[in-house]
Amino acid sequence: MTSKRSGGGQKILVVDDEHMSDLMRSVLRRLETDGFKPIVVTPEGPHITGDDYEAQTLFAMETERPAAILLDVRFGEYDLDRFKGLSILKKIIDKDGSMPVLMFTQYSQGPYRDTAVNASLSVSGSVDFIDKLASPEEVVLRLRRLIGNAPETIKIGSLFELDADNAAVYVIENGRRELIREIQGMKLEILNELASAMYRSEGELVPFSRLERFSDGEDSRASLRVRIRELKVSLGRAVARDFGPNELIINVRNRGYRLVSPPDQQ
Amino acid sequence: MNDQSLKILKFAGLTVTVVGLLLFLLSPLIGEPISGNLAWFIEPIAYIGAVVFMLGSLVVIVSFQVIERRTKVVSGGRTWSQVTQDYFDTFAHDMGRPLRRILGKQREARAVLNETGEVSQHMVTELLDEIENQAPNFRLMIENVRVLVDLEDINAAPAVEPVDPAALVRNVSDRYTPIARERGLELVWWCEPSEFGLIYGDGSALDHMITNLVDNAAKFASGHVEIRLTKTASTFIVTVWDDGAGLVESHVPHIFDRGWTPELSARAEKQSSGLGLFIASSLAERCGGQLLVESQLSNDSSSGEHFTTFTLSLPLDNRTVAK
Numbered sequence: 002m003t004s005k006r007s008g009g010g011q012k013i014l015v016v017d018d019e020h021m022s023d024l025m026r027s028v029l030r031r032l033e034t035d036g037f038k039p040i041v042v043t044p045e046g047p048h049i050t051g052d053d054y055e056a057q058t059l060f061a062m063e064t065e066r067p068a069a070i071l072l073d074v075r076f077g078e079y080d081l082d083r084f085k086g087l088s089i090l091k092k093i094i095d096k097d098g099s100m101p102v103l104m105f106t107q108y109s110q111g112p113y114r115d116t117a118v119n120a121s122l123s124v125s126g127s128v129d130f131i132d133k134l135a136s137p138e139e140v141v142l143r144l145r146r147l148i149g150n151a152p153e154t155i156k157i158g159s160l161f162e163l164d165a166d167n168a169a170v171y172v173i174e175n176g177r178r179e180l181i182r183e184i185q186g187m188k189l190e191i192l193n194e195l196a197s198a199m200y201r202s203e204g205e206l207v208p209f210s211r212l213e214r215f216s217d218g219e220d221s222r223a224s225l226r227v228r229i230r231e232l233k234v235s236l237g238r239a240v241a242r243d244f245g246p247n248e249l250i251i252n253v254r255n256r257g258y259r260l261v262s263p264p265d266q267q
Numbered sequence: 268m269n270d271q272s273l274k275i276l277k278f279a280g281l282t283v284t285v286v287g288l289l290l291f292l293l294s295p296l297i298g299e300p301i302s303g304n305l306a307w308f309i310e311p312i313a314y315i316g317a318v319v320f321m322l323g324s325l326v327v328i329v330s331f332q333v334i335e336r337r338t339k340v341v342s343g344g345r346t347w348s349q350v351t352q353d354y355f356d357t358f359a360h361d362m363g364r365p366l367r368r369i370l371g372k373q374r375e376a377r378a379v380l381n382e383t384g385e386v387s388q389h390m391v392t393e394l395l396d397e398i399e400n401q402a403p404n405f406r407l408m409i410e411n412v413r414v415l416v417d418l419e420d421i422n423a424a425p426a427v428e429p430v431d432p433a434a435l436v437r438n439v440s441d442r443y444t445p446i447a448r449e450r451g452l453e454l455v456w457w458c459e460p461s462e463f464g465l466i467y468g469d470g471s472a473l474d475h476m477i478t479n480l481v482d483n484a485a486k487f488a489s490g491h492v493e494i495r496l497t498k499t500a501s502t503f504i505v506t507v508w509d510d511g512a513g514l515v516e517s518h519v520p521h522i523f524d525r526g527w528t529p530e531l532s533a534r535a536e537k538q539s540s541g542l543g544l545f546i547a548s549s550l551a552e553r554c555g556g557q558l559l560v561e562s563q564l565s566n567d568s569s570s571g572e573h574f575t576t577f578t579l580s581l582p583l584d585n586r587t588v589a590k
Contacts, residue, residue, distance in 0.1 A: 134406050136399075139441050146437075204440040206455040206493075253455050254491060 051085030284323030290316025
């Protein structure tokens, strides 16, 4: 995992009539551990329908100002509410066209999804779909990408922190950040490229072709290899460790490099 | 109603129709006119004959239609009832497999609990992991059922919508990364160019093809699975590579056959449904592309390297193909 607290306290509005189910509770828990602040829409009354969820959602958008909304397509067993989530989606986008919305569908594909996708194509917001059986990790990754803007700082395990805006890498010790001065210029660019890929998707590899612009000389592959080694040594020195070939920055079968979170303890 | 009684109904209807027709035609000879001045065709027997004829015809038409619907050929010379039967057979077995694995662990834990009064943490973790691991199998199977039914409709056209294939690959990777890690595999993906852009095609089908290929690779890999997305002037290519033992040459012609699995040739218990690659290749064809396989066994190469690569190539813009 890139960071335990990548959400940075951003509010996520959760609109699902089954928010008390175990499956949803595990998603809410995961959002919290990832640094998001889930806010569950819970209309009150004796006979709650999809309309109540709609009204409450639009109200909460104003009062809570969420960074994104997790929305179920289907509400209850009433035929009327079968695609209620889609009409709520339209209202959300009418209200705020830039609001990222991640929709839960029963299945990620099929006519059910097609109806949802077709409905979402008619709105111009950033909408994505995920099926309810998806793991909480998947939900968080998808939300992160949907919200889009990379965080100001990306944590690399619990040891390092990369601040792309200020072009700085820090080592974290007892909650305190200490600047690693020797990582800058091209080495910092390389680390930034690797960390951004890791933030987007754990399995994303950065191919040589994308990294070779940060190297020079006739043999750019060799020059890149040297820079990566120096980068690993500098990061290792900062925490008094020696990162092996299968740690921190890995050369994957001579196709490219991948950043992996270092374990807390050696 | 069974087929036998339908046949009896059909012949009874035919007989009644013939009797009605005969009554109608012979009415001037066998009937008695109501009055001597009236023409033969308004004799009561002619009316009775006509009504009997119509009733008989109705029974014949209805029974013919029912019989025709029952034996309607769906595709490949199979009838609808055969297709339905096939699905039930396949999925009763396949849906059962993940469940059997979960139940096996659960019952083992329960037996230990009954015997000793407590279950080790290791056992509980194993059971929980098994449940989590089987979830993607269920997800894929639910989708496979839907796609298989879709594929029976030979006239169905693929959807054409703007799709971001890099996002799809990333989503599939997210789904399979924890499973790969659990199995001790490293799963990586990348795309070139890094800003891949949109294609026009069937997003749902593409997601399903990639999922089946990655699922397959994660089953057979020894340590690594790679997904690569590239493009040419008119096509985009998804390559799914794994470092598994590789395919025996005699298996290659069967790999995309419906229901075929390597265990079939070894007469061992099937570990998978043998539907994933069939579905992926059928969907690829439907979407105007193709799915190819290349494999190397360790004794085929001097380096001892072994791998299997699936190459899925599809049109960048399917708007004209779909028309």
